[in-house]
Amino acid sequence: MTEFTPDQIEDFKEAFGLFDRIGDSQVAYNQVADIMRALGQNPTNKDVIKILGNPSAEDMANKRLNFDAFLPMLKEVDALPKGSYDDYVEGLRVFDKEGNGTVMGAELRIVLSTLGEKMNETEIDSLMAGQEDENGTIHYEAFVKHILSV
Numbered sequence: 001m002t003e004f005t006p007d008q009i010e011d012f013k014e015a016f017g018l019f020d021r022i023g024d025s026q027v028a029y030n031q032v033a034d035i036m037r038a039l040g041q042n043p044t045n046k047d048v049i050k051i052l053g054n055p056s057a058e059d060m061a062n063k064r065l066n067f068d069a070f071l072p073m074l075k076e077v078d079a080l081p082k083g084s085y086d087d088y089v090e091g092l093r094v095f096d097k098e099g100n101g102t103v104m105g106a107e108l109r110i111v112l113s114t115l116g117e118k119m120n121e122t123e124i125d126s127l128m129a130g131q132e133d134e135n136g137t138i139h140y141e142a143f144v145k146h147i148l149s150v
Contacts, residue, residue, distance in 0.1 A: 001029055001075050004075070012074065015039055016067050026064035029055055035070070036077050043077045043119055051076055065072035105132040 004012070019027045019035050027035065033048040049055070051073045055063060095103040095111070105128060112119045112127070119127070131138050131146065 004071075009071065012039055012071065013067050016070060025066070026066045027070070028061065029063045029065065030060045032065070032070065032073065037075060039074065041074070041077045041080075043080065047077065047080060050103065085148060088144040088147070089141055092144065101139055101141060102137040105136045105138050108138060 009106055015038055016027065017025070019031045019038075021027075030053055032052060033043060033045055036043055036048065043051075049060075052060075061062070092103055092108075095107055109124055109128070112124050113121070127147065128138070131143050
C-alpha cells in the first residue's frame, strides 16, 4: 500500500478540512469520493462505497468520519489500478466506425450519460469543451491526452 510523505498528509488534512461543513473535524460519507477526487484520485463511486463498507443510502448521507479514518481509505484508493492512456484509447476505438481515429461527439455524449459512472450534461459539456471539430467528430487520441492532462 502507498505511503504518503508527512507533507502530503498535511496537504490532505487541509483539503479534508475544507469539506467539514459543521466544524466537527468530520465529513459525511457522501463527501468522501469528492474529497478523493479533489486530491487527485479518480475512484469510481462503486470503489468508494466498497471501501466505506457498503453503507446504506441513509448512512451515506448521515454517517461521518474523521481524517484518521479517511487516510487509510485514501491509501486504498491510491493503490487501485489506474487506467492508462492505451486503455482509454482502446475503449474509445470501439466507437470508431470509420477506423480513422475519430468518434462522433453526439455518440460519446450518449455513452458518457448512460453507461458506467453516468455524467450529467454540465460535466459532459465541461469535459468535451473545444474537442469537437466542425463535423462534430472528436479525435479520440488527442481527447484522451486532454482528459489525462486535466
